[in-house]
Amino acid sequence: MVVCGDDGLARRLAAELRDVYQERVTLVVPAAREPQSVVGRQRVRSLGLFGRASGRPAGERLSARELRVLEATEPDEEVLAAAGVAGAAALALVYEDDDANVRGALVARRLNPRLRLVIRLYNRKLGQHLEELLDQAAIVAEPGIDLRELDSSTTVLSDSDTAAPALAASAVAGTSKVVQADGLLLRAVERTPPGRGEVADPGLCTLALLSATAGDPAGSEGAELSGERGPQLLPDDRAVAAAAGRGTVALEAVSHAGPARAASRLSAASLPVASLFSRRLRWSLAGVVAAVAALAVASWLTTGDHPLHAAYITLLDVFAINDPAVDASTQQQVLQILAGFMGLLLLPVLVAAALEALGAFRTATALRRPPRGLSGHVVLLGLGKIGTRVLARLRELEIPVVCVESDPEARGLASARRLRVPVVLGDVTEEGVLEAARVHRAHALLALTSSDTTNLEAALYARAVTPDLRVVLRLYEDDFATAVYRTLRAAHPAALTRSRSVTHLAAPAFAGAMMGRQILGAIPVERRVLLFAALEVAGHPQLEGRTIAESFRPGAWRVIAIDTASPEDRRPDLASALGEGPAGRPGLVWELHPGYVLKAEDRVVLAATRRGLAELLGRTSTLTPDL
Numbered sequence: 001m002v003v004c005g006d007d008g009l010a011r012r013l014a015a016e017l018r019d020v021y022q023e024r025v026t027l028v029v030p031a032a033r034e035p036q037s038v039v040g041r042q043r044v045r046s047l048g049l050f051g052r053a054s055g056r057p058a059g060e061r062l063s064a065r066e067l068r069v070l071e072a073t074e075p076d077e078e079v080l081a082a083a084g085v086a087g088a089a090a091l092a093l094v095y096e097d098d099d100a101n102v103r104g105a106l107v108a109r110r111l112n113p114r115l116r117l118v119i120r121l122y123n124r125k126l127g128q129h130l131e132e133l134l135d136q137a138a139i140v141a142e143p144g145i146d147l148r149e150l151d152s153s154t155t156v157l158s159d160s161d162t163a164a165p166a167l168a169a170s171a172v173a174g175t176s177k178v179v180q181a182d183g184l185l186l187r188a189v190e191r192t193p194p195g196r197g198e199v200a201d202p203g204l205c206t207l208a209l210l211s212a213t214a215g216d217p218a219g220s221e222g223a224e225l226s227g228e229r230g231p232q233l234l235p236d237d238r239a240v241a242a243a244a245g246r247g248t249v250a251l252e253a254v255s256h257a258g259p260a261r262a263a264s265r266l267s268a269a270s271l272p273v274a275s276l277f278s279r280r281l282r283w284s285l286a287g288v289v290a291a292v293a294a295l296a297v298a299s300w301l302t303t304g305d306h307p308l309h310a311a312y313i314t315l316l317d318v319f320a321i322n323d324p325a326v327d328a329s330t331q332q333q334v335l336q337i338l339a340g341f342m343g344l345l346l347l348p349v350l351v352a353a354a355l356e357a358l359g360a361f362r363t364a365t366a367l368r369r370p371p372r373g374l375s376g377h378v379v380l381l382g383l384g385k386i387g388t389r390v391l392a393r394l395r396e397l398e399i400p401v402v403c404v405e406s407d408p409e410a411r412g413l414a415s416a417r418r419l420r421v422p423v424v425l426g427d428v429t430e431e432g433v434l435e436a437a438r439v440h441r442a443h444a445l446l447a448l449t450s451s452d453t454t455n456l457e458a459a460l461y462a463r464a465v466t467p468d469l470r471v472v473l474r475l476y477e478d479d480f481a482t483a484v485y486r487t488l489r490a491a492h493p494a495a496l497t498r499s500r501s502v503t504h505l506a507a508p509a510f511a512g513a514m515m516g517r518q519i520l521g522a523i524p525v526e527r528r529v530l531l532f533a534a535l536e537v538a539g540h541p542q543l544e545g546r547t548i549a550e551s552f553r554p555g556a557w558r559v560i561a562i563d564t565a566s567p568e569d570r571r572p573d574l575a576s577a578l579g580e581g582p583a584g585r586p587g588l589v590w591e592l593h594p595g596y597v598l599k600a601e602d603r604v605v606l607a608a609t610r611r612g613l614a615e616l617l618g619r620t621s622t623l624t625p626d627l
Contacts, residue, residue, distance in 0.1 A: 001514055002083045004028040004075045004104060005094035008476070009120070009159055012507040013092055013514075018067055020508075020522055020529050021515060022610065026083045031071040075104030080111060090116035090514040094159075098123065102130065105154070109134050113141035117154040118513045122385060127156030155513040162509035163502045164389035170472045170498045171378050171444040172399060179521035179532045181561070181588060181605055188249050188523045188530075203252035204590055205560055206240050207607060208233045208525045210247040231525050233609050236554040249525055251560065251607070253590075279372070281356060284349045291342050292318055295335055302331045318343040370402045370422040375441035377402050381428050381458055382449035383412025386474065386502055390448060395419050402437045404428050428458040434465070444470035452476060456484060463492055472498045520605070531608050534563070538600040540616055549594035556612030559598070561588040561605040570603060 001023045003014045014027040072079040075093060085091055091108050093101040101119050108115055117134060121127045134154040169178040169187055177188040188207055209232040231249075232239060240248070292314060300310035316322035317339030325336045377400035380387055387403070388411060394401050403416050406427045416423050426433040428449070439445060445462045447455035452475050459471045471488070475481035481499040488497040512519035520532040537543045543551050543559070552558050563570060588605065598604065608616070 002026045002028065002080075002085055002088045002091045003094065004080075004083070004092065005120075006030050007094075007096055008501070008503040009094045009506060009510070010092075012503050013094060013510050014067060016507045016511040017514065020524075021511060023515075024066055026068045026070065026088075028070045028072050028075060028079060028083050030073050074100055075107070077107050077111070080104065080108055085111050085115060088112065088115060090118065092118040092120075092510055092514055094118075094120040094510065098126075105130070105134060106137075109137050109154075110141070113138040116514065116516065118510055119154065119156045120159060120510070121156050122158045122160065124158070124161075127158075130154070131156055157506075157510055157513060158385075158389070159502055159506035159510075160385045160389040163386065163500075163505035164393045166505040167386075167390045167446065167448070167472065167474075167500060168393040168397065168399075170500060171394070171446045171470065172397065177523045179523060181520050181532070181534075186251055186253055186532075188251055188525070191248050191250055203250035205251050205558065205607070206235060206248050207251050207523070207530055208249040208528075209235050209240065209243045210249065210525075231528055232555070233525060233528060233530060234553075234555055234558050234607060234612075236552070239554065281349070281352055285353065288342065288346050288349055292339075292346075295339050295342065299332070299335050302329070302335065314339055318346065368420060368422040370424065370436065370438050374400070374402070374422075374438050376400065376443050377438070377441075379404065379434070379437045379439050379442045379445045379462075381405075381445070381447045381455070382474075383407075383410045383416060383423075384448070384450060385411065387446075387448045388412035388415050390446065391415060391419070391421065395421065402442070404433060404437050428461075429454060434458065434462060439469070440465050442466070442469065444472065446472050448474045452480060459488070459497075463488070463495070467492055468495045470496045472500060474502065475499045476501055476503075529610065531610060531613050533606050533608060533613055535604055535606055535616065537598045537602040537604060542616060543598050543604065544600055546598055547594060548592050548596050548598070551598060553612065555609065557606050557608035557616060559592065559604045560607050561590050562592065562596070562598075563603040563605070564589050567601060567603075 001017050003010050003017070003025060004027075005011075005013070006029065010027065010029060014025045017023045017025045070079065070083055072082075075095075080091075085108050093104045093108075095101050095104075098121050101121060105117055105119050108117060119127070119130065121130070131154045166178050179186045179188075186204070189203070190210065211231050232243070235243070295318075296307075296311040296314040299305070299314050300307050303310060305313070313322065314335070317336045320340060320343055322336070325332045328336075378394060380391055380394070380401050380403045383391065383403055383405040387405075391401060391403065391412060392415060401421050403412070403421055403423045405413065405423060405425060408425055413423065415421075422437075424433060424436045426436070428434060428447075439462050442462075445459065447458045449455055449458075455473045455475065459473055462469050462471065473481070473484065475484060481501065485497060485499045488495075508522055512521050520534060522532070523530050535543075542553070542557075548559055606613070606616075
């Protein structure tokens with residue numbers, strides 16, 4: 001594997017490929033960047049792989065978990081050739097500059113038509129055209145090449161797109177251990193052992209038995225190994241029943257537990273009356289109407305006129321368009337004076353109502369305001385490229401959101417307007433901005449601005465208002481994130497706190513794409529890892545012609561879903577967001593009958609260990625055991 005980049009994503013991606021997938025990696029970074037964050041300079045030197053001064057004989061193969069680092073400013077033809085692209089299985093181009101990634105991809109495709117390309121681009125439309133162009137170039141370079149069979153296609157990803165599901169899951173479910181399949185978010189949740197007389201909920205399925213149970217399941221990020229027994233991956237029902245006192249890792253779909261009425265309010269197509277008029281103005285209008293009605297009743301009782309005529313005369317007096325009651329009785333004169341006084345009171349109320357309604361309608365054409373009484377929502381800070389993708393993902397899950405953005409020209413405001421999501425324009429560090437977003441009644445706070453200090457300040461202020469609020473922070477520096485996490489957990493032990501780095505969350509998705517489109521993602525279980533893959537049944541005797549129960553091999557692989565879409569309507573990448581493929585709708589069935597016989601034309605989603613997936617793919621000779 002070859003990784004080229006100039007920021008933290010490249011280094012994290014190289015570490016993911018080496019540590020999780022046990023691949024041999026060549027990392028190309030600019031000379032000004034030091035790659036200590038991947039393995040550390042001391043360890044690189046001990047392996048003799050830093051730069052080109054390793055002294056390794058030409059042609060000698062690198063062993064698993066080794067990393068070779070080259071220094072180069074741009075991925076030109078000479079650099080890619082030196083990195084071994086001609087004989088590599090996959091290349092990731094993850095520079096922050098889209099132009100550099102596109103130029104490197106064009107050169108790499110010419111050097112190796114069979115190379116699996118993973119390119120970092122934010123522009124989705126450009127990415128789609130680039131995928132088609134590079135795949136067509138491979139076919140022209142080698143007529144008869146089957147990109148689908150070799151899994152040598154081009155994949156264009158965005159770090160914001162790939163990090164969005166994990167950020168959304170952190171706000172909703174409190175964990176980043178998620179996998180996206182067919183538009184559905186799945187999470188691996190750690191559960192404590194059931195008490196006496198209780199039955200454990202397996203969710204969609206039980207993924208693993210833990211070696212130790214964390215004291216805080218909702219906040220644990222994976223227990224460390226303790227005791228003599230390590231984690232047992234993909235256990236069968238007999239092993240689960242016999243594992244008394246051990247925690248489990250279950251697979252379940254991510255859902256929102258907040259009030260349903262909040263979502264219905266935010267998705268309403270019409271503008272509610274409550275957004276037009278404030279509560280004080282509504283009470284004022286009600287008081288004036290009640291007073292006018294009382295005057296109409298008094299006029300009817302005093303004069304003996306018809307009720308409608310008495311109401312009509314009263315309204316004329318209120319609006320000062322009736323003749324003075326000079327020759328009328330004393331009672332009528334008093335009522336006329338009171339009606340005129342009510343008219344004077346009604347005038348400023350009507351002016352205030354007109355101004356509020358005008359402002360509300362003007363806001364409705366641009367940005368919505370948070371409805372009064374809203375609760376159970378997610379407050380999203382920042383509508384940059386990361387916040388925009390997270391907002392779209394949260395609305396796909398039908399989770400109510402209120403956004404806060406300081407820049408009136410931010411790119412995400414157009415998406416918020418299209419999705420009819422309430423937005424508060426203002427600096428989150430200013431007093432009253434978070435209150436306007438109803439943070440005191442929110443389910444979670446997602447601080448995703450580009451400033452670490454701004455995110456931290458917003459989180460601290462929100463915690464001061466609501467101590468048990470779930471908080472997810474976007475922090476770039478690992479050391480700073482660790483210090484913030486520990487301090488917030490110590491100060492608010494009952495509240496859930498998460499610190500997330502976009503590069504850290506995006507690296508697994510890029511690594512999965514480099515391994516091939518069949519890899520949907522990976523979830524760590526203590527010091528081991530479970531892979532999720534989409535696989536065609538045809539050509540795999542371990543699956544074809546067997547029932548779901550017979551195809552299950554404990555400790556190796558397990559079928560957890562079947563794609564019901566016809567082969568011509570299937571999306572090539574199940575890990576993509578819902579609606580991006582030709583099918584445009586979910587096609588996976590998760591409730592599987594154990595007696596269903598897998599056919600050659602079926603496509604299944606597997607949970608597998610590295611060793612088990614390697615056996616299915618025929619790559620057992622190149623992988624080390626699952627550590």
